[in-house]
Amino acid sequence: MVKFRTVSLSALGVSTHDRLSDFYTSSWQRGESALPLLLVRLLLTSSALAILTWSLVEGASPYWLIYLTNWGLLLVSATMISGLALSFAFRFKKQIETTNLPWFVKSYWIFFNVTAAISIMITALYWILLYDPAAQEKLGLRALWLDISTHGLASCIIVVELFSSRTPIRLAHIYQPLFLGIWYAAFSGIYYAAGGTDRNGNVFIYAVLNWQEPRSTAIVVAGSVVAVVVLYVILWGFAVFRDKLSLTYVRTHNLPITPPDAKADRQMV
Numbered sequence: 001m002v003k004f005r006t007v008s009l010s011a012l013g014v015s016t017h018d019r020l021s022d023f024y025t026s027s028w029q030r031g032e033s034a035l036p037l038l039l040v041r042l043l044l045t046s047s048a049l050a051i052l053t054w055s056l057v058e059g060a061s062p063y064w065l066i067y068l069t070n071w072g073l074l075l076v077s078a079t080m081i082s083g084l085a086l087s088f089a090f091r092f093k094k095q096i097e098t099t100n101l102p103w104f105v106k107s108y109w110i111f112f113n114v115t116a117a118i119s120i121m122i123t124a125l126y127w128i129l130l131y132d133p134a135a136q137e138k139l140g141l142r143a144l145w146l147d148i149s150t151h152g153l154a155s156c157i158i159v160v161e162l163f164s165s166r167t168p169i170r171l172a173h174i175y176q177p178l179f180l181g182i183w184y185a186a187f188s189g190i191y192y193a194a195g196g197t198d199r200n201g202n203v204f205i206y207a208v209l210n211w212q213e214p215r216s217t218a219i220v221v222a223g224s225v226v227a228v229v230v231l232y233v234i235l236w237g238f239a240v241f242r243d244k245l246s247l248t249y250v251r252t253h254n255l256p257i258t259p260p261d262a263k264a265d266r267q268m269v
Helices: 034-060 066-092 102-131 133-139 143-163 175-193 214-249 262-266
Strands: none
Touching: 034 066, 034 143, 066 102, 066 143, 066 175, 102 143, 102 175, 102 214, 133 143, 143 214, 175 214
16 A cells, blocks of 8 residues: 655745754855855845846836736845845854744745746746747847846846755745746736736737637646746755755765755655
8 A cells, every 4th residue: 555645734834944054054165154155145136136126227117017027026136135134144143053943034935935936937938938039139239138137147146046055945845936826827817807908008918828818828827837846846956966065075064965855854744
């Protein structure tokens, strides 16, 4: 008889983790100082806010918030601001290792879980399904660089955060980016039903998410859900690889090489 293990509610949450220092130290440093990652996060936060500001200035419009790209920019900025804030907190206040996470660490962890998958998904969807070279050529070089920044560099910021930090990724948290993705799909449907349009007067926000064609839109949504799941698992694998390299070649203490969600596995019943 096959026995199935179920994930406990605590494993699904973000209240506990084996080492608090995983959220404010870099994978590529020796010791537990918060300074190295703080400096990295300062640079990444500045970059994220610069891209967000550029997008707000160039695309100032009542329609700015309806686009998933801009949701992604807000998520990247929120993730980096919260990460920078916790780095500052642990840099100037000595912390005792604990498995119970402070509220601001929980907030950062949720932002990171959602943003890591969603920002990369936005990049993939844009360049695969939406990018139009002919239309881009008419808009000019400035618009191209804005596109590269909002649909490329923004997700690169999160990738750098993933590989420079020790932030754990648990497979049990896969529901977090899925929730955001499904919520945006629902929002686009509600927006359409309410008579909303894009900035050009179209009845859809994105042509590939046109609720006048529910079948094709449902296929896109379902495909995106599957892609987010696959992408999140890949990111989890990257985190495992990052930690293995770090523990083998960089860190001085002899910690076991375990997946980032090992604690969640131990809590399974």
